[in-house]
Amino acid sequence: HLHSDLGSRFPLEAAQDLDIGSNTVQAYSISPENEYFSVAYRSRSEDDKYIELVLEKPLDREEQSEMSFSVIAVDGGSPPRTGTTEVKIVILDVNDNPPIFTQERYFGKVLENMPEGSVVLTVLARDQDAGVYGEISYQLSHALGQSDSAFVIDPITGEIKTTKPLDFEAAQSHELRVSATDGGGLSAICKVLVEVVDVNDNAPEVVVSSFSSPLPENTAPGTVVALFTVRDRDSGANGKISCGLEDQLFFSLRPAYKNYYELVTVSALDREETARYILRVTAADAGSPPLTSTQTFTVDISDVNDNAPVFNQTSYTMYVRENNVPTVFVGAVSAADADVGLNGKVSYSLAAVQAAEGPWCSCVSVNSENGHVFVLRPLDYERLRQAEVTVSASDAGSPPLRANVSVRLVVLDENDNAPLVLYPGQDSSPASSELVPVSAEAGYLITKVVAVDADSGQNSWLSYHLLRASEPGLFTVGVHSGEVRLRRPVTERDSVRQKLLVLVRDNGKPPLSATAAVSALLLKDLSDVRLPGHSSPAPEDQAGSLTTYLIIALVCVSLLFLVSTALFVARKVCKRKELKAGHVLYGADNLQSGLADGAAAGSLPRAYCYEISLTTGSGNSEFKFLKPILPSVPPQIEVVRFSRREK
Structure with missing residues (x-):
């Protein structure tokens, strides 16, 4: 096993030869020859001889981890003899190779909504050394100013994982430094660039700059109600925003500049129709699926005095009995005003105009607060049967608006007149x-x-x-x-x-x-009674003779009574007195003036006149009854009017 520098010597046992002299070992050689080793024969004494392997070239375990060759000993005999020994060289490793990454830069992409622990990428470093010198561990370091809490690396495998979901809007990319260290302390560093891929995880935002509410109902079309801007933290299509307003006839959206929009009125407003508008502006991005957000504007409409009071009837008819008590309630008028507040507060009064349909009555009063109508004094049906007044309803606006209505007061008759x-x-x-x-x-x-x-x-x-x-x-x-x-x-x-x-x-x-x-x-007998007012008067020349005959008849009757018995005379006398006291026949000139007035008023039937007529030249003295008095009377019959006075 060799582990040495260039020139290092490695001693070997010398070959033994029983011969002596020149027949002993004379030289050594290596077979096959190699460039790394040579053999050197040395002797410290005659009895102490040895050989050495000399390292002629540095060894590289990574190129050849072991080698074998033969050392041959040759003696000096003739023929020479040789001896051989096998040498196996095992090259021991030294930490002469640092780790080397497979790439100088690693690039990775990760979706921003990936869950915690997701693998971003794996780095790999190799070390040609063996054993502990070839064992690599990975460490993660971050670029200056960047957080180190978003990623972690497996020291053995080199897998880089996320420690939390990434946020594209916070950082669009992350630059990491990964170091690989072997067991001998040699290390290498590489850069890792992680790009965060945007996903549509941010809904559009609506930021209101100004908003006006309430609005007067007479606001002109085109008035700006609100100014707002929209934004989306996403990028690309995920951040492209469009705005819309729910169906509205009175408001619309129009772009102002950049991402600003204006909410404006497009037509006249009417508080009495709609007092409050709930406007919903929806902002949507172009992501897939798109995200939306809604901004609600509550626009209240304030009142202006644009509505006059309106009576609940086109006219009123009220009834009061004659001989009423003073200040009697007879009814009420009611008017409503569609406005609110002072603009809708209604007060009542009598209008100072005379109705054309009937006489104006000063005996009527109206309560200004509730419209109750009162009759202030007793009325007489026979003098006033109906009256008409005009009631005005006015609101408290500025200027006030008013409306008029006709009130007809009908007096009801009571039985306060005897026939x-x-x-x-x-x-x-x-x-x-x-x-x-x-x-x-x-x-x-x-x-x-x-x-x-x-x-x-x-x-x-x-x-x-x-x-x-x-x-x-x-x-x-x-x-x-x-x-x-x-x-x-x-x-x-x-x-x-x-x-x-x-x-x-x-x-x-x-x-x-x-x-x-x-x-x-x-x-019993009406022949000697002259009746006045006959409708057929006799001629003037016959009137005197008729009177004479009547006088003669009366004298004869008187003489006849005188010669009769006392009882008969008394009876005749009584009858004569009754005949002299003839009845007054009712004629047109005897009627009271009240009858004529009543007839003129249409409340009396046709006047009756009763007559007793005596015609000259008639033997039986015909009577006529129930004959109406005629305007012209033929001058043929004399009419005699009698009257008697009660004693």
Whole structure:
């Protein structure tokens, strides 16, 4: 085993030869010859002789780790004899070779999202030495300023692994230094460049520079609401960003400069339609798959006074009963304003304009806060049946907006007027009596009670009832017409003078009533009674003769009474007095002025006039009843009007 420098000597045992003298060993040689060793024969004394192998050339174990050759000893005899010995040279290693990396620079790529412990690459260094001198261990060192915590190397295998996920955005590459050291302390260094491959692991970012909210609803289109920028830490397509706005009719996005965008209005806003807009801006990169981020803008719309109050009805009709208590509530108007705050605060007032449809009523008041309508004083249906006012609703904006509405106040009638009897007259003047022939049949019309009621509706529906009568079974009164008729024919037992009391009652609740007194005179013979107001007056030349005949008839009757028995005379006398006190027939000139007024107002039926007509030249003195008074009367019949005064 050799381990020496150039010129080193390695002694060998000398060959033994029993001969002596010149026949002993004379020389040594190597066979086959080699360039590394030579043999030298030396003698320290006659008895101490030895040979040496001399190293002529440095050995290189890495080229040839061992060699064999023969050393031949030759004596001096003739023929010479030789002796041979085999020499095996084992070359021992020395650490004369440092480790050598297979590459001066190693390049590796790793995805930034690779998990911890992922193998980036493997370095390899070789050492031609053997044994411990050829055993290599690897160490990792980092370039100046770079962290050493991201990678680790296996000292035996040379595998470089990650200790944590890499971040492309933090460092796009890493430069490492790897040293390989053998067992003898020799080392070598190589560089390792690790490139981090970007993956789309960063969503776009939206950074808002300015934002305006709330916006007045009268903001002009094109107003900038927000200014923002977008960015993505990824690179390449992973960092290429596009922005979009969800479907909007009132807002849009427009690029400003570089990565800046503006959010602007594109049309007029209306707070009453939409008071708040939720705008979502989406930024997306071009990675695969793409990553997105959303920025939300909440835009509130502030109110301006652009809406006038609106009444919930186009007009109002309210009702109040007459004779109401003062300050009575009759209804309410209501208006809504779509604005808010002071712009939507509504107050009410009476407009100072007169409605064209009816008289303006100063008795109406409206509450400014809630629109309640009140009637301030009692009303009389007979004087005011309806009134109309205009109510104005105004908001508190600047300038204020207003709206008007018509309020019709209808006065409801109450039964506060009793019926008024127009005929027969109920005043202090002497009452007239109706003439009824004793020959009249049942159903004969004696007279008609005429009455009116100042109320309206059912309060003015009148009904007629017989309250009292001298002969209750003789007369009947029409409930709805007021006509007084005979219920049965007149008999001899019936009194000549009949009195009736007719009750006129309205249909109110409670009902009011009035009474009408009617007098009737039952006559057997009406031939000597001149009746006024006849519709067929006699000629002037016949009027005197008719009067003369009547006087003669009266005188004859008087003489006849004188010569008759006392009872007969007394009876005749009584009958004569009754004949002289003829009834006043009702004519158009006897009606009260109230009747004419009522008829003019449309609340009275047609006026009735009753006549008794005597025609000249008629033997049976024909009577006419229920004949209306005509405007023009033919001058053929004389009409005589009688009246009597109650004593």
